[in-house]
Amino acid sequence: MSISRRHLLLLLPAAAVAWKHVLAGTPESSPNYTMSQHWWGMLIDLPKCIGCGNCVRACQAENDVPDGYFRTWVERYHVSDYDIENPVVDSPDGGKKGFPPAKEESGKNFFVPKLCNHCVESPCTQVCPVGATFVSPDGVVLVDKQYCLGCRYCVQACPYGCRFINPKTDTAEKCTLCYHRITKGLTTACCENCPTGARQLADLKNPKDPIHEFLKTHSVQVLKPNMATHAKVFYAGLDGSVR
């Protein structure tokens, strides 16, 4: 279709009206929530994880994550005591349906749930050319779907592989730490559905949050600390072989 000058002149105001609509945005939906009073992270107590995949299924049901893509997933590690540097990792369908029996029972076998680490010095937000992804004032790394161009810079930049391009919207997508839930006083879908308490939402600014007692009494580690991303997903009982 070719657009004449006259048609363009007619189209421009229409586009302007549509754009105004985009600019208006949705009004504040959680009136009792004050961003400056929270600083969100997560605790993953690895020795409790049974690899049931409840978190993966819950995440997909809560956030309409397309099939074959994951905002959170579970990996199974097999570490031979003769070759601790080279673990064998599998994650069939993200661990969504649990795991088949281990091929190798000897050595060390354990599960590692993964998700966005909600880094304070997040490499993914730094590379965004348009300001479509950012660390919110309450410490959650979010994507603005309306602003995202789908350029994939952030997908490349995340050292943890936590982002993907949604094939339907062609925009970057990732764990929002169930922002629509935590701002309403609920826990995340994955934590709500974890049967053993292996995953726990943590508000680091709340002095009454059990995370503080846990951090005082346990050794915890973040993934890839050498990347200095200042990750806020803390793993207790993390094995050195985990990448």
Added chain:
Amino acid sequence: MRDTEHSGLGTASCIQLTATSEPEGGRASLRRARSSTGTTMHAFKDSGHLFRLAAVFVAGILVFLVLRGFLVPKSFGQYGHYRGNAMAEIAARPVNFAGHETCETCHADVLDKKKDGKHAHVNCEACHGPLAKHADDPASVQPPKLDTAVLCVRCHEANAAKPKTFPQVASADHSTGLPCDTCHQPHSPVIGGGAK
């Protein structure tokens, strides 16, 4: 630098003065002066270009500012280099998992059974699936029936990677094909021992 510039202008206006002071006067003489004193008169022409250039720049900047004011959302930059409204939009998403507190307000009987058993810390929707719609309107949204043959083994099927302390069974041997709930109460699964 400044001085030379000034003197340059000075000469130019000087020449203009001399040009207009010719007997014929007016435009005709200026025009003639231009054609006759070609090199010096370029100063005029060039200053005209400069003004036009400046005008183009100013117009460009104005158009940019107007467009920018119009195109950049109001909330952009409110908290940082992003659209502040984006957070409210993300937070506006509907919830699918109501959370166990919501279930327990209506199903207190189930909670009573569950709270002393081994499944006390397993939340309702971990087994029953997302039921926010049911919680909003229990009369018209019926929760689907669960198949214990699929449900229980997700968590309890023996696997070498599971923590050794977690109760696991090899379901084929353990249940001999019977559904788990023929022997176990889902909300209080331990057999005997006060029906925990």
